[in-house]
Amino acid sequence: MLSGAALLSGAAFAAPPADLDARVDAAMKAHGVPGLAIAIVEDGKPVLAKGYGVRRLGAPERVDADTIFPTGSTGKAITAAALAVLVDDGKLAWDDKVIDHIPWFRMYDPWVTNEMTVRDLLVHRSGLGLGAGDLMFVPTSSRSRADTVRALRHIKPATSFRSGYAYDNLLYAVAGQLIEEVSGKTWEVFVRERVLKPAGMDSSVTEQAARFANPNRAWPHARTSGAVRGMGEQAVLDERKTLGDNGAPAGGLSSSANDLAHWLEVQLGKGTWAGADGKPVRVFSEAQSKQMWTPAVLTPTPTWPGKLAEAAPKFSAYALGWNVRDYRGEKMLDHGGAIFGVQAYVAMIPERNFGIALLMNAEDVQVMRGVALEIIDHELGRPKSDWVAAFDEFIDARIDGGLKALDASAKTRVASSGKASLPIPQYAGRYSDPWYGPMDIKQDRGGLRVDFTRTPGMTGRLEHSQHDTFRTVWDDPTIEPAYLTFALGAEGKVDRITLKAVSPIADFSYDYQDLLFTPVKQ
The missing domain is CATH 2.40.128.600 (Lipocalin)
Structure with a gap:
């Protein structure tokens, strides 16, 4: 395992930027970000795993390469990998009907119930609306995963089945339940035993209780004292009010920079990494790697303002737990993640055997995404760009738009105010x-x-x-x-x-x- 900052010497590929530490420190200080961790893999091997800042505001403990952070939706690829292991085991196939493995599974529409496949669970084309059902596990919940899956039958679709893309978390909870039904082990146990352990991800945990028990963990922070979220002073959040365990397959994994370096190795190695003792370890087959990287549904290509327009993809799709898009003419797989008070980002450029992962215990996404793009540009040999400033403009405009809409709504309500109809x-x-x-x-x-x-x-x-x-x-x-x-x-x-x-x-x-x-x- 890497310890602290680890760099390989004598390689033919580009090393991380020489001024990376100074750049990260400056961006964090300018935005009041408490802590950040970065992992970089080049030529398929880890070249950097390092922590910056503190785990919690007001406390001296520093972030290091083994500090665990919630990884949010970047963990969807872990759930997909767990299913890939079951496919390799011959226990299921990607195009199996879900109802054949979970007989009590139901969608709102009986026809969709009978047609929904394992693949459909992972690619956001079910017909559910954006984020439908998330209040069953966000910010937290007392209900079980099975109970959450049973509630799915009552959620009306927003569109017809497989007609388009709308991001959801709920069907990843179903995927977690599917893993339990097929393997006889909970998502938490199966992922730990069949994905994390063979991948050398020794610090990563699947249960919230295990995260809370680890003293080397990052605490969530956010700005919530203003008129809209993202304004006000940075403050520590209650770490136990972020995500219910029932939603863990959608975003409940906690991991470290060291562990995500191994995860990038596995991904870039098409299921195999070098192993802690130098003996290659296969986590899933190359055939399943190809399945997980193959686009299944087209996603909207965003129109970004100003400088960010240069980073906007010209094509965009979703595979099994990964976005597939282009960046400056290169094919890139990536995914963001967010649990209240924490952000994560993982990206790979497979043709260059390059990957990067960032973890941050704050919601100031411009720092994480900006630094990530600056490192990627360095890898591609592009001129330096201040991507943090570009994201600043975007976030500032978003907040300003939110404030204006809030003000307009308040004026409308005052103009039409009236008494309640009932006592x-x-x-x-x-x-x-x-x-x-x-x-x-x-x-x-x-x-x-x-x-x-x-x-x-x-x-x-x-x-x-x-x-x-x-x-x-x-x-x-x-x-x-x-x-x-x-x-x-x-x-x-x-x-x-x-x-x-x-x-x-x-x-x-x-x-x-x-x-x-x-x-x-x-």
């Missing part, structure tokens, strides 16, 4: 959404309190906004606030409740808009 006590009651489950609204000191009962700590008071719309004021201010709108039936009683995020730039995992609560008969 406050008549809004109280138990309500239920078909996929989320129960939500309680209770009278408290002349007002109302709401409790999303399946999400521990997602409680707060309801503040009247206008007419029959109320705004959540969460006890935990890091949770995105929502508007709850009560609709009355013919008898003048609450008939249903719809929701939407207050912030126009809220993370899509707060999929309030997919909820429809109705009263539970007592």
Whole structure:
């Protein structure tokens, strides 16, 4: 294993930038980022694994190459690799029907239930809307993975099956359950035994409890004290309120720079890496490597403003846990990851046998993505570009747009403000959404309190906004606030409740808009 910063000498390929440490330190300081870790693989071998900054604001412990960070959705490729191992074992095939391995699996549409394949679970073409069902495990949850999978049958599709691309996390939870059904071991155990251990990823953990038990871990940080997330002072978040274990196959892996260097070795080695003792170790076959890298669905090519336009891909697709796109004429596989307060990014240019991974315990994505592109440009022999500044402009414009939309919405609400239709006590009651489950609204000191009962700590008071719309004021201010709108039936009683995020730039995992609560008969 690498220890601290490790560099190979005498290689014919490009070494990491000579001023990398200074560049990273300057970008982190300018943006108030507590900690960062970087792994670089060149010519298929690790040449750098290093930590920068601190694990937690206000504490002296430094980030090193073995500090573990939640890796968010970059771990989707780990779940895909676990399925690849089962394919190699002859236990399933990519185009097997899911229902053949999970007989109780159901989508909203019976036809889709019968047609959904293992491959479909991984490529975001199911017809579900963006982030549908994420509130079942974000910010955390008390429900089991199997219960989460059973709830899927109640989520209405946004489009027809396989007609387009919409990113989701929920079907990766199904993939995790599939691994358990086929192997007899939970996703956590199977991944640990059949992927992480053979890949030499000794620090990586699949369970939240194991992460909390590791003293060499990074804590999440975010700016949540402003009008929209991303504004205000950097602050430490509660690390236990990020992601429920039921959603771990979609983004619950925690890993380190050293371990991700090994993971890049495995990927670039088409399933094989050099091994800790110099003896090659195969994690999955070359045939499955090809399957996981093969595009399955086209994804939108973004239009980025200003300097970022140079980095925008001309083609973009999604494979099995990987984006496949071009960058400056080179084929690149990459994936970002985000758990509240933590960011991750993994990218490879296979034809150059090059890979990079970054982990950061903050949400200031411009630092992580900017530094990543600067390292990639160095590898490609391109002139230096200040990609951090380019991302700054993009993020600043996004926040400014969010503030303007928020201000316009507030003015509209003031202009059309009106009293609630019912006395406050008549809004109280138990309500239920078909996929989320129960939500309680209770009278408290002349007002109302709401409790999303399946999400521990997602409680707060309801503040009247206008007419029959109320705004959540969460006890935990890091949770995105929502508007709850009560609709009355013919008898003048609450008939249903719809929701939407207050912030126009809220993370899509707060999929309030997919909820429809109705009263539970007592």
